[in-house]
Amino acid sequence: MQCDYFDAGLCRSCTEMGIPYSAQLQSKEAHLRHQLSAFREITWLPSYASDESAFRNKAKMVVGGTVGSPTLGILDADGLGVDLRACGLCSPGLTQTLPAIAAFITAAGLTPYSVPERRGELKYVLVTESPDGELMLRFVLSGEAPLPRLRQHLAALQHELPDAVVVSANIHPEHKATLEGEQEILLTERSSLPMRLDGLTLHLRTRSFFQTNTAVARELYRQGSDWVREVGPATLWDLYCGVGGFALHSARALADGDAGHPRITGIEMSEEAIASAQLSADEAGLRGLEFAAGDATAFVRDAEEQPEMVIVNPPRRGLGAELCALLDQSPTRHVLYSSCNAVTLAKDLARMPGLEPIRVRLMDMFPQSHHYETMVLLRRRNL
Known part of the structure; x- marks a missing residue:
């Protein structure tokens, strides 16, 4: 990608501008592999590449x-x-x-x-x-x-x-x-903007978060749905659920299978995002979904029962020591971790020795920068 603003020195926001996109992607893959080098049994899935320009929504x-x-x-x-x-x-x-x-x-x-x-x-x-x-x-x-x-x-x-x-x-x-x-x-x-992805409508309110790259967001939810469908949990938590993207796509994926309607709970601090997620679930006619506003760590700490599977999509700071310990010590059999920071991701994975990362996929949400998204599927050891 060529940028007149970058060439003229007016804007240097895109730190990788001028580097061929294939080289950018290879560099990100090398960085991710280095961060996760301590985990030997990972299956690496092909990276998902974005358009290198005109991708921001x-x-x-x-x-x-x-x-x-x-x-x-x-x-x-x-x-x-x-x-x-x-x-x-x-x-x-x-x-x-x-x-x-x-x-x-x-x-x-x-x-x-x-x-x-x-x-x-x-x-x-x-x-x-x-x-x-x-x-x-x-x-x-x-x-x-x-x-x-x-x-x-x-x-x-x-x-x-x-x-x-x-x-x-x-x-x-x-x-x-x-x-x-x-x-x-x-x-x-x-009051909300409908974000339609693969037949599901996510309602984006003014102060709600949505990924900046629609094409990669769509693939993110497709990959998540595939892994959830494969695991087939009867109970699932979506922590840091935002407007409910993973929870809604997971509910649909599981409803299409043999397990019927699972019990899925989405947790997010923003009450506005929770209202959007519930509206989307009601419109889609998806059963078994419940959304609540609250702190993810406090929710897990106070829960009386633990689910078979947990999806986490935290901010750049990651999950933190307490939530990692709670997940590691729980009976949860699988965790799907969607991360926008491979450094904090690696720290969190090391904090959960009872869960082994078995599959990883890089999603290039942010071409022309060194940032990227990573999806990891973890499985309870000795299952």
């Missing part, structure tokens, strides 16, 4: 410049806006929205937030595209004062972007390097 744009000439992209070393509207990582559906969003900023008189001066109204624009081409737009504001202007010009924006079915304002008054605040104000009737 989400654009996180810092707003800079002026009201009359806003920039959408990143900030330079001096805190000034660098416009990246033609970023080659974003899907065509995303890049086509950005001129209309810039025009909306000007029409609504939204003052870009100046980091050096610590003043302004609009900090970020976050755009997500569904597999069907529908859009979620989120405007991250430093306060509520611009809301009347957003509402006044919203119809004109939706006229230019008719696929923008969910629009919201996030209020982030603090001056710190975080993407969003706690308060979200919907500006449209619809």
